[in-house]
Structures are given as structure tokens and as C-alpha cells.
Amino acid sequence: MLRIQKALPNSAIAAKRAIDVLPEKRMTMKTCYMCHEPGVSKEHVPPRCIFPETKDVQENLRQNLITVPSCDLHNSQKSDDDAFLLVSLAGIIGNNSIGYRQKITKVNRALKRSAFRLLHESLSNPRIELLEYGPNQFVDVIWGTPDYDRLSTCFDRIARGLHFHHFGTKFTGRTRTLLGYTANPKANPREFQRFICEKVASELKDKPRLGANPEVFSFQFTDPDHFGLFVVHLQFYGGMDVFVGFMPADWVKPPDLVMELINLGIETIIREDGKTYIFNRKPTEQDQRTNPSEESKGENTPA
Ligand SMILES: [Zn+2]
Numbered sequence: 001m002l003r004i005q006k007a008l009p010n011s012a013i014a015a016k017r018a019i020d021v022l023p024e025k026r027m028t029m030k031t032c033y034m035c036h037e038p039g040v041s042k043e044h045v046p047p048r049c050i051f052p053e054t055k056d057v058q059e060n061l062r063q064n065l066i067t068v069p070s071c072d073l074h075n076s077q078k079s080d081d082d083a084f085l086l087v088s089l090a091g092i093i094g095n096n097s098i099g100y101r102q103k104i105t106k107v108n109r110a111l112k113r114s115a116f117r118l119l120h121e122s123l124s125n126p127r128i129e130l131l132e133y134g135p136n137q138f139v140d141v142i143w144g145t146p147d148y149d150r151l152s153t154c155f156d157r158i159a160r161g162l163h164f165h166h167f168g169t170k171f172t173g174r175t176r177t178l179l180g181y182t183a184n185p186k187a188n189p190r191e192f193q194r195f196i197c198e199k200v201a202s203e204l205k206d207k208p209r210l211g212a213n214p215e216v217f218s219f220q221f222t223d224p225d226h227f228g229l230f231v232v233h234l235q236f237y238g239g240m241d242v243f244v245g246f247m248p249a250d251w252v253k254p255p256d257l258v259m260e261l262i263n264l265g266i267e268t269i270i271r272e273d274g275k276t277y278i279f280n281r282k283p284t285e286q287d288q289r290t291n292p293s294e295e296s297k298g299e300n301t302p303a
Pocket of ligand 1: 032033034035036037070071072073074
């Protein structure tokens with residue numbers, strides 16, 4: 001976008017042109033954070049919509065949002081996913097009051113606009129219930145099971161965007177998402193999830209919490225381990241934790257005896273930092289008496 005002012009002498013015009021052009025040129029010279037196409041637009045990571053609007057919270061929680069260069073394809077793909085992420089996050093209980101206010105204002109507007117199609121797209125078996133939070137004071141709360149696969153795709157993109165922003169390079173390997181806020185019965189068995197969350201938490205203890213609006217969103221990167229693996233911890237609304245593991249393209253899965261034992265279904269006990277994790281625990285006689293149908297259901301087998 002060039003704005004040439006005719007009244008200026010030629011040299012001044014040239015100088016001004018250089019200034020005007022520079023940011024845009026810098027932008028187009030970069031490629032998209034997800035692919036090799038030119039980055040022709042900017043994308044917010046995480047999506048802007050998860051940050052409450054000032055009119056809803058009476059404070060500015062949209063300061064210095066992070067953006068990365070994006071191609072048209074990756075930018076246009078994203079708006080549906082953004083609304084999905086917004087509703088999914090709002091459907092998960094246990095966040096702070098900013099999260100609630102976001103839910104009862106912005107999310108309700110988005111749901112009504114979509115005639116509640118969004119709700120059914122985002123959660124299976126969704127229901128809205130009234131929650132009493134004071135004498136005669138109610139909010140409606142969304143319950144439901146999030147679409148884990150689609151959520152993983154959203155978090156993959158956020159993690160790659162943050163990688164690009166934080167390190168200035170594109171991450172080309174694979175990622176794997178672990179939702180710390182809720183037990184995913186399919187991919188993240190509870191014991192394994194607890195183990196990873198606590199292990200990562202101890203690695204992150206001394207790492208700075210980044211992000212200009214930490215009540216809404218903050219993130220931390222671990223250092224790579226000796227296999228080159230590292231993790232980003234995302235925190236939404238002060239209490240919803242998501243961990244995304246980065247597996248570099250040349251990463252070869254280490255022949256880890258412990259993981260092999262767990263995968264083989266052998267009872268394995270890991271003790272770390274004074275905590276005990278038991279995988280493939282054999283049901284005791286007591287368990288069988290009290291809950292005969294509650295076999296392990298693959299629950300302690302990591303995916
Ligand atoms: Zn792209």
C-alpha cells in the first residue's frame with residue numbers, strides 16, 4: 001500500500017516509499033508458518049476470538065496478541081476452527097472468571113448466531129444446564145464431550161504458530177497433543193496423562209510464562225531432551241492446560257524399555273519425584289468384587 005504525497009520532493013517521496021513499503025515487504029518475503037506459500041496475511045495464535053472483547057470484561061485483554069504470516073489457504077481454513085475452539089474451551093468447566101464471562105457473553109452470541117449448530121459440531125451429547133452461583137443468580141453452562149481429533153488439529157496449529165513466533169523457524173516434524181484438563185478416554189489413558197502432566201510440570205517450573213494476557217492465555221516451552229523432543233505448555237483462562245509435544249522430522253522413537261513394557265500390557269511401576277505411577281495394573285480381588293465390569297479397557301496402555 002503506497003501513499004505518495006505529491007507535495008514532497010522526490011528524495012523525500014523515495015524515503016517515505018521505503019518506509020511505507022518496508023513492513024509489507026517484510027511480510028510477503030516470509031512464507032506461511034504452515035507451508036511454503038508466501039505469507040500474505042497475518043494469523044493470530046491462538047485465535048483472537050478466544051480473547052474477550054473489552055465491552056464484555058471492562059478491561060483490555062487483547063494487548064500485544066501474537067501473529068504469524070499465513071498463506072490464503074491456511075488463513076481461510078481457520079475461521080471455522082476458531083469458532084469450534086472457542087465453544088470447546090467454553091464447554092470445559094474449571095476455568096477462571098474471565099473464562100466464564102467470555103462464555104456467558106461472547107460464546108452465547110456465537111452460539112445464537114449459528115442457531116446452536118456450533119454447539120453440536122463442537123461437542124457430542126452437548127447439554128446446557130443452569131448453574132446457580134449465588135442467591136437467585138444463574139449462568140448456563142455447556143457440558144459435553146469435545147471432539148478430540150479436531151481439537152488436536154487446532155492445538156497443533158497453535159503450537160506451530162508459537163514455535164514460529166518464539167524461535168523464528170518453522171517446525172516441520174509431527175506434534176502430539178495431550179489435554180491436561182480432561183481425561184480423553186481414547187488416546188490419553190489417565191495414568192499416562194497424569195505421568196506426562198506432572199513430568200512436564202516439573203520441567204517447566206523455572207521457565208518463564210509467556211504471553212501478554214496471561215489471564216486468558218500463556219505458554220511455556222521446555223528445553224529439548226536428549227532425543228530432541230520438547231513440549232509447549234498452553235494455558236487457557238488460568239486453569240485449562242494443554243501440552244503439545246514436538247517430534248522433529250528426523251526424530252527416531254527411542255527404544256525405551258519402559259514404554260515397551262507398558263505397550264506389551266505388563267504391569268509397570270514408575271516412581272519419579274516421590275510419586276508413583278502404575279500402568280497395566282492387575283485388578284485386585286477387591287476390584288473384581290466391587291466392579292467386575294471395570295476391566296482396564298486399554299486404559300493404562302499409552303497410545
Ligand atoms: Zn500455508
